[in-house]
Amino acid sequence: MSILDKKAITFLENYLNNAAPTGYESGGQKIWMEYLKPYVDEFITDIYGTAVGVINPKAKYKVVIEGHSDEISWYVNYISDNGLIYVIRNGGSDHQIAPSKWVNIHTKKGIVKGVFGWPAIHTRKAGKENPPQLDNIFIDIGAKDKKEVEKLGVHVGCVITYPDEFHVLNKDKFVCRAIDNRAGGFMIAQVARLLSENKVTLPFGLYITNSVQEEVGLRGAEMITQTIKPDVALVTDVCHDTTTPMINKKTEGHTEIGKGPVISYAPAVQNNLRERIIETAEKKKIPFQRLASSRFTGTDTDAFAYSNGGVASALISLPLRYMHTTVETVHRKDVENVIQLMYETLLTIKDGESFSYFD
Numbered sequence: 001m002s003i004l005d006k007k008a009i010t011f012l013e014n015y016l017n018n019a020a021p022t023g024y025e026s027g028g029q030k031i032w033m034e035y036l037k038p039y040v041d042e043f044i045t046d047i048y049g050t051a052v053g054v055i056n057p058k059a060k061y062k063v064v065i066e067g068h069s070d071e072i073s074w075y076v077n078y079i080s081d082n083g084l085i086y087v088i089r090n091g092g093s094d095h096q097i098a099p100s101k102w103v104n105i106h107t108k109k110g111i112v113k114g115v116f117g118w119p120a121i122h123t124r125k126a127g128k129e130n131p132p133q134l135d136n137i138f139i140d141i142g143a144k145d146k147k148e149v150e151k152l153g154v155h156v157g158c159v160i161t162y163p164d165e166f167h168v169l170n171k172d173k174f175v176c177r178a179i180d181n182r183a184g185g186f187m188i189a190q191v192a193r194l195l196s197e198n199k200v201t202l203p204f205g206l207y208i209t210n211s212v213q214e215e216v217g218l219r220g221a222e223m224i225t226q227t228i229k230p231d232v233a234l235v236t237d238v239c240h241d242t243t244t245p246m247i248n249k250k251t252e253g254h255t256e257i258g259k260g261p262v263i264s265y266a267p268a269v270q271n272n273l274r275e276r277i278i279e280t281a282e283k284k285k286i287p288f289q290r291l292a293s294s295r296f297t298g299t300d301t302d303a304f305a306y307s308n309g310g311v312a313s314a315l316i317s318l319p320l321r322y323m324h325t326t327v328e329t330v331h332r333k334d335v336e337n338v339i340q341l342m343y344e345t346l347l348t349i350k351d352g353e354s355f356s357y358f359d
Helices: 006-016 026-039 144-150 179-197 219-228 272-283 298-307 332-346
Strands: 041-043 052-054 060-068 074-081 084-090 102-107 110-117 138-140 159-161 168-169 173-175 205-211 232-240 262-265 289-292 310-319 328-331
Touching: 006 026, 006 173, 006 179, 026 041, 026 052, 026 179, 026 205, 041 219, 052 138, 052 179, 060 179, 060 219, 060 298, 060 332, 074 144, 144 159, 168 232, 173 179, 179 205, 179 232, 179 310, 179 328, 179 332, 205 219, 232 272, 232 298, 232 332, 272 310, 272 332, 298 310, 310 328, 310 332, 328 332
Parallel strands: 060 205, 060 232, 232 310, 262 289
Antiparallel strands: 041 052, 052 205, 074 084, 074 159, 084 138, 102 110, 102 159, 110 138, 168 173, 173 328, 262 310
């Protein structure tokens, strides 16, 4: 029986469809907290918007399970005299996918619709075409000049998101923008649900953490780990499916959707905690894949690991196709298996366990 019930899928769809760009995550956090509320004892929030559901808040030993809540977006950077809008990134937005995409510009007057325009093929010379670049992509909101743009409430600093919504492809592939990494927030919420439904009593405090601002440098995790001061952190994020065209497996490794959670090897990953996860996967017959990172994981794992004098941290990733596009794609089975692996790993952790090399 699937661990993703109808209520969970409805939550996933609503959570993904809601815009929560870096620095403006509050709407998504409210949806997430409302879903999580029945399964936790209390919430912690911080001044920048990271939200934490806590089980057993009085326990001294603290374990974090974490995902991040923000999505990539754009900022309005310049408005031309003829009413066209030029942008800069808010996170790792991909300039090459922008032309012909609809956008939502978030203003105090509400959403202003626009499109990333592009010169028609008839007007471009073969062999001399300029590719989409950050300095030549632009948004058209149908305004005749700069004054009309500003009258609509659009100004420098307005944040811009894509409106693309959740779909299911061929029965078991979830497709949407912002799966990186609101899938993480979704999955840790399902772990909390399973603990509650199965009436599990944990011997430690569990901090279900949905961090902000990962896309601009792991900033939300960097802040909240100082507040929680955890002993252990299990982080989930996405990684690349490297089986699609134009990806070199010799440099990126071999991971793919449908083959299970991806367990990382990296300096920030505490070896004993990682081996516990692998042993759990093998014992519970949960399929998994392996991924090596050279210097850092590029995820909130790094922020937790190197905080507070060192926190035993590990990364369980969800393989994803087409990262930082509007058609990010994951396999339902992988989502379920990441949830199951995090849940089963938590059940193995003992109160006060150090995961030390020297025990």
